[in-house]
Amino acid sequence: MFKLIKYLLAFSIVFSGLFVAGLQVYADSGAVVNNSCVRCHMALSSSSFVGTKSHSWKGSIHQERGVTCDKCHGGDPEAKTERLAHVGVFSSSNPDSEVFYKNIPKTCGKCHGAEYYKFTQSFHYKKLETTGQGPNCVTCHGSMVTSVLQPDDLANVCERCHNGRIGIFPYVPEKAKAVLLLLQESKALIGADKKLYTSKDDQKLLDSAQANISSARLEWHTFDLDAIVGYLQNAYGSLGKVNQAQKTPVHKKPQSKKK
Ligand code: HEC
Ligand code: HEC
Ligand code: HEC
Numbered sequence: 001m002f003k004l005i006k007y008l009l010a011f012s013i014v015f016s017g018l019f020v021a022g023l024q025v026y027a028d029s030g031a032v033v034n035n036s037c038v039r040c041h042m043a044l045s046s047s048s049f050v051g052t053k054s055h056s057w058k059g060s061i062h063q064e065r066g067v068t069c070d071k072c073h074g075g076d077p078e079a080k081t082e083r084l085a086h087v088g089v090f091s092s093s094n095p096d097s098e099v100f101y102k103n104i105p106k107t108c109g110k111c112h113g114a115e116y117y118k119f120t121q122s123f124h125y126k127k128l129e130t131t132g133q134g135p136n137c138v139t140c141h142g143s144m145v146t147s148v149l150q151p152d153d154l155a156n157v158c159e160r161c162h163n164g165r166i167g168i169f170p171y172v173p174e175k176a177k178a179v180l181l182l183l184q185e186s187k188a189l190i191g192a193d194k195k196l197y198t199s200k201d202d203q204k205l206l207d208s209a210q211a212n213i214s215s216a217r218l219e220w221h222t223f224d225l226d227a228i229v230g231y232l233q234n235a236y237g238s239l240g241k242v243n244q245a246q247k248t249p250v251h252k253k254p255q256s257k258k259k
């Protein structure tokens, strides 16, 4: 738990450093500047809770792609006054809020339909629906500083419930960490192979491996660790055939460059 807090703290420090860089990005983008939520909230002091939260959106992929506050919080981004803009915007502790913890998967799912669908198939989603407990999208990705978790951080998230004290599947954090490492390794491996092998036959094998890696990433959202490993094994199967074929490597010594 302490580690998680440290991680969150480190994160907010990193992102407060991006403040100035962030300002320049949306100064260039007229559409975002005309969004009253962004305009007003970016002028709020970082010393207040709401100010700090608002600024944490900066530097995120969502800011980059113009996913503004209203897309997740609701409200009217064309209204000029705070009162009118905030119609429909509630604190996340209010069950009517789009970002009340039970509503979060659906809100994110407006744009991330595939991940949302997979998540609704999971045991954890049912738990979230019935008891209000269980991980949701922001447990693993953060709320506005939307990132993808690293293996150690992921293990910490799972360990909140899966540990020796509580006793439900205490092996989960270690396994989850190992599986995420395997996924990252597969992504690195296919990236390297794509540069080395370019023949048509190799392309087919690489496409098949890529499809399996994409399925593995999506399968995270069901929490089915064994299914994820299954997809990665398929991916490694295809990559292994690329290696054996040794067809028209672009570089002279592919062997020495590969793992
Ligand atoms: C003219 C300025 C202004 C505009 C426009 C504005 N806000 Fe705010 N907003 C504020 C201020 C100031 C607060 C802090 C209010 C407080 O602490 O009572 C706030 C608070 C919030 C909160 C925290 C609510 C809570 O109770 O925890 C959210 C979420 C929020 N705004 C989202 C939005 C969204 C989404 C939009 C656009 C649709 C928007 N705001 C437009 C000034 C503005
Ligand atoms: C990708 C979705 C998303 C975007 C975009 C987004 N937020 Fe949030 N925001 C959330 C979620 C989810 C939470 C609450 C859950 C949490 O923090 O764990 C939250 C929490 C907050 C809070 C803390 C108050 C509360 O109700 O918990 C404020 C203030 C806030 N957001 C303001 C903003 C502002 C201002 C913007 C735009 C500059 C913005 N948000 C953009 C998803 C988003
Ligand atoms: C209005 C649409 C929209 C909403 C709502 C939205 N996102 Fe996104 N999100 C995007 C876009 C666009 C990208 C850029 C990548 C892409 O095209 O998929 C993105 C990227 C991401 C990424 C990839 C980050 C990376 O570093 O690769 C994650 C994770 C993510 N979103 C999680 C969330 C979560 C969690 C929520 C809800 C709190 C959410 N999104 C709500 C549109 C949205």
Ligand code: HEC
Residues within 6 Å of the ligand: 105, 108, 109, 112, 115, 116, 119, 135, 136, 137, 138, 139, 140, 141, 148, 149, 180, 183, 184, 217, 220, 221, 223
């Ligand atoms: C168990 C933790 C966990 C939960 C809960 C979770 N995700 Fe993910 N998510 C991941 C992992 C792990 C990846 C893949 C990371 C990688 O490829 O390195 C991922 C990837 C993503 C991506 C793709 C990022 C990209 O760069 O293409 C999106 C979008 C996303 N998740 C959205 C969501 C949404 C929406 C929810 C809620 C419905 C959600 N996630 C819930 C762990 C989680």
Ligand code: HEC
Residues within 6 Å of the ligand: 123, 124, 127, 133, 134, 135, 140, 154, 157, 158, 159, 160, 161, 162, 168, 169, 172, 176, 223, 224, 225
């Ligand atoms: C908020 C608490 C909570 C968090 C956080 C949590 N889990 Fe769980 N998880 C549970 C509960 C409760 C069960 C069900 C135990 C039972 O069957 O009685 C469960 C069950 C599971 C199962 C077995 C599912 C099945 O179908 O039998 C797996 C696998 C799992 N969790 C993986 C994870 C992973 C991976 C993470 C971290 C990304 C995680 N969990 C985070 C509460 C949590």
